[in-house]
Amino acid sequence: MIEIKDIYKTFGENEVLRGISANFKPGKNNLIIGSSGSGKTTLLKCIVGLHEPTKGEVLYDKENFTAMNFESRVPIRKHIGMLFQNSALFDSMTVEKNIIFPLNLFTDMSKSEKHDRANFCLEKVNLKGTNKLFPSELSGGMKKRVGIARAISMQPKYLFVDEPNSGLDPKTAIVIDDLISTITEEYQTTTVIVTHDMNSVMGIGDHIIFLHNGEKWWEGTNHEIAHTNNKELNEFVFASKFMRAAREKL
């Protein structure tokens, strides 16, 4: 479980996050939603340690991650998998080398074991046979799937996903959402997803946090979101005519 307690983050004079607290449970798709500039990605970066919070704590299974230095964080980081918005695959490496990269550094697996693990991960994301391709030879959706394969190569306990559907067509977006959801359920990972895609919210949002102007404005599930009276959340979720019509039918 990941607990975040009273997180504040300031860049110069600009206070981006203001006292955010939440618990993210294992086996659940925890979604952080909000409009652009609401602080979603900053919060995610504070949780994974790419930004240091100005105030507050992040606890991974009761261990205070914020108080740790680089070396002490390494054992926890080995259990973290992350899919970046632009996949962040290493351009100079093939798909297989991208996937086995963390295995090379942190395990004593043999060459054949690593190869088998890469094949297993690629099979999981339906990309069997793409081992020797370079990231530049892949489509956006394939890159995301390789990113997921790399993220799960070390069998993570915590999975972080930043805007998984950005730049993808709706059909591929659903494939990616389903994939993340299946992995979360199968491996009981604590999954934290930053998104503003309403299909993801309605489809896989087991636990949703809505950020507004750097504050936690609402918390609930995808079933509760349709019936909320929260003005800002309603404006965000039902911004499109399609969503408003869908709500009327509910």
Place this chain on the structure above:
Amino acid sequence: MFHSIGKYILLLRLSFRKPEKFSVYWAEIMREMVSQGIGSLGIVAIISVFIGGVATIQTAFQLISDFIPRSVVGSITRDSTILEFSPTITALVLAGRIGSSIASQIGTMRVTEQIDALEIMGVNAPGYLISPKVITGITMIPLLVIVSVGLGLLGGYLACAASNVSTTDYMTGLTDSFNPVIVTVCAVKAIFFGFIITSICSYQGFYTSGGALEVGQAATRGVVFSCVMILFADLIVSKLLL
């Protein structure tokens, strides 16, 4: 300025932390050696032959007199090639070739979140990205400079045909009153230059933020700062060792 120097020193300190796994770093060093060393051999060979040739022709033009033995042309070409032309001009050219490549490679990794991906995995990103480049720089650039010296002197030999110095006189001059300290100075300069190019350009790339435009600017800054620091180091090393 002091802030930048501090950041640069701290980054170098982080770069030389104990590696997560030596074999992975070793593979990276080998890859860099091929890229920086073998990849630069062509350009180094071309400039060196021409530098040596031009040094011989110009020295011959200025020094030919009945009172000066013609072998002096060989001695002057040798000393100027070993002491100055080969290490400094090679380093300035390599700052453009290797330095811009390092800064843009690391800068692109920064803006496309690849460095963040390394950090999330628990990898010491400066160590993995920068230390192999610096180690390669301080080993391969001296080797390239040695090649450059050899080809420079060969260029001078070939250029004898275009000047009124015989190859016999040139060869006599090359071996005449040779002081080995100039080789030491050349090697020390090359090691310093290798360190300057790789570390400054890595620093510029590592702290890039923004997008493609900023990556280009980081590469330019890396090359310009490296060139200025190479000339500065050239002066200091020459003053201290000669």
